[in-house]
Amino acid sequence: MRIKLLNYGLFQVGWLACVVGAAGGYPQAGVLAVAVIAALHLTLAARASRELAVLAACALLGGAFDSIVLATGWVIYPNGEWIPGAAPYWIIAMWVLFGSTLNLSMGWLRGRPWVSALLGAIGAPLSYLGGARLGAMTLVEPVAAMTLLAVGWAAMLPVLVRLASRLDGFLTDARPAYVLTGWRHG
Numbered sequence: 001m002r003i004k005l006l007n008y009g010l011f012q013v014g015w016l017a018c019v020v021g022a023a024g025g026y027p028q029a030g031v032l033a034v035a036v037i038a039a040l041h042l043t044l045a046a047r048a049s050r051e052l053a054v055l056a057a058c059a060l061l062g063g064a065f066d067s068i069v070l071a072t073g074w075v076i077y078p079n080g081e082w083i084p085g086a087a088p089y090w091i092i093a094m095w096v097l098f099g100s101t102l103n104l105s106m107g108w109l110r111g112r113p114w115v116s117a118l119l120g121a122i123g124a125p126l127s128y129l130g131g132a133r134l135g136a137m138t139l140v141e142p143v144a145a146m147t148l149l150a151v152g153w154a155a156m157l158p159v160l161v162r163l164a165s166r167l168d169g170f171l172t173d174a175r176p177a178y179v180l181t182g183w184r185h186g
Helices: 002-023 025-044 047-072 091-101 113-133 142-166
Strands: none
Touching: 002 025, 002 091, 002 113, 025 047, 025 091, 047 091, 091 142, 113 142
């Protein structure tokens, strides 16, 4: 249980670092925080390569999705552009950060695709709204942007949860790796 709480807490710290950093004109600060969190995540995993695949899949799928959102013109990011027309690098870092939760603090979503879809449809747009309110982005067309985010996340989250469960780098045989690494479970 402790590793799940640690994972949840680090996600919150990483999210805040990315959003506040981007809002303040220092998006690289959030990326650095995510790099440290991801390194710790991979260090704690029994099969780091499997968890790395989860993080990479989230970065690729999420980066593509947020690039589509950006292309609509409904969302504007003031900084962090690295490739014209692509989602800012700090948003992609946030997808990596999110990927780190799928086999730990969000592991309860396994086998619950409808719950995953509902959580994606509600939670993700609220997260983007929070980012906008903190100044990390502008929702030019808020209703259209929130609708697209809700639909996209409702479709993606169940897929990502299933992928993460298949690649779970925290399982060794039938036992969670964090039991073996000294972190208490349950």
